[in-house]
Amino acid sequence: MNQQYVDTVRVLLAVAPAVFRSPRFALKGGTALNLFAHDMPRLSVDIDVVFTDHTLNREDALRAIAADLKAAKSAIAALGFHAHLPTAKGGENVKLLVEGSGQRIKVEVNFVLRGTVLPVTQRPLVPKAQELFTTDITLPILDLPELYGGKLVAAMDRQHPRDMFDVLHMLERFGWRSSFIDCFVAYLAGH
Template structure:
């Protein structure tokens, strides 16, 4: 596995206990899946965060964003105290911390648009393989599995990045049905029309596979595997909708969502 990625994971594990202390934050994305739910099938090198509280009114969005940045400043100070030699840059306009130590860079990024939790958060410990490989352990508050893996499916359809398709490889109809609510939450929060996510035009991701994925896993995953994973994911998702699901999506796209049946 690539040593650059390995050093990023090691730094991320050192930082995670400090993220865990901020109870308004829950981790989502590839790190939550591969280092906590699964037993390190691949490295993941960033910490993606959901802000848990929901304010009462839409005009309080700015309050939420202000609170997110306040938490990030607290986290920045805590990281700088806990990790000697680290430099942490706060980017308030994108709700992000960039952490640099000895040339190794990781990011901690809060989603400023999709806030709140579907279901309950889970407190999970670092997986056994990561504990053995890095000689460290930590806990993380993780968004619900429905929101976590449903969001991963939505991201895989939208971006078609090899990391996302690797995480969704081999998905079955039962897997999708178990997280459909979380998928719908993330699908409807996208800036793309629904049809573009459900029937995406294939993107050539050979360069991304070579430059942004290779070295993250010891498991075989070539470009043919990537393409097969994409075809399977699109098929599973599109076959997983009931008539009520389809009617709801049409009403949502028409700007008059009918919440009465299912959602």
């Protein structure tokens, strides 16, 4: 296993609880699949976040995301890491860059698709990751069908090898479950 990836995941796991202090954030994407849903078929080194509150309009949601990321930045700094909130071209503060121990991770909140299709679940770090990283955390995670629905859209859109790997893993383990397809259609409609 590549030591740089291992060290980066250590930073990710150290700061993730600070990010998810916000009750409006839930983990999605490869990190959720590979560290919290499946026993580490691959490592993932970023924190993709869904903003779960679908009741806010865009402007209020952006303000809430910025406030939650600012709070996460302060909590992460208290842990001894450097965190930076870059402003996007449109003026949105939806990313947090974290550096520490020679590693860098990105926390990114999807502000376009807000809310979830299914209820968010609390999931612990998978046993293999607990052993390798000597830590045990539980985070709010999208439900498995929704994780794969989003992953299928990402694979279709980006066609990146990591997305293809995750989809292949889904097919080998689960096949085409109707709940995965339902969530895929919901995400595709909002894409």
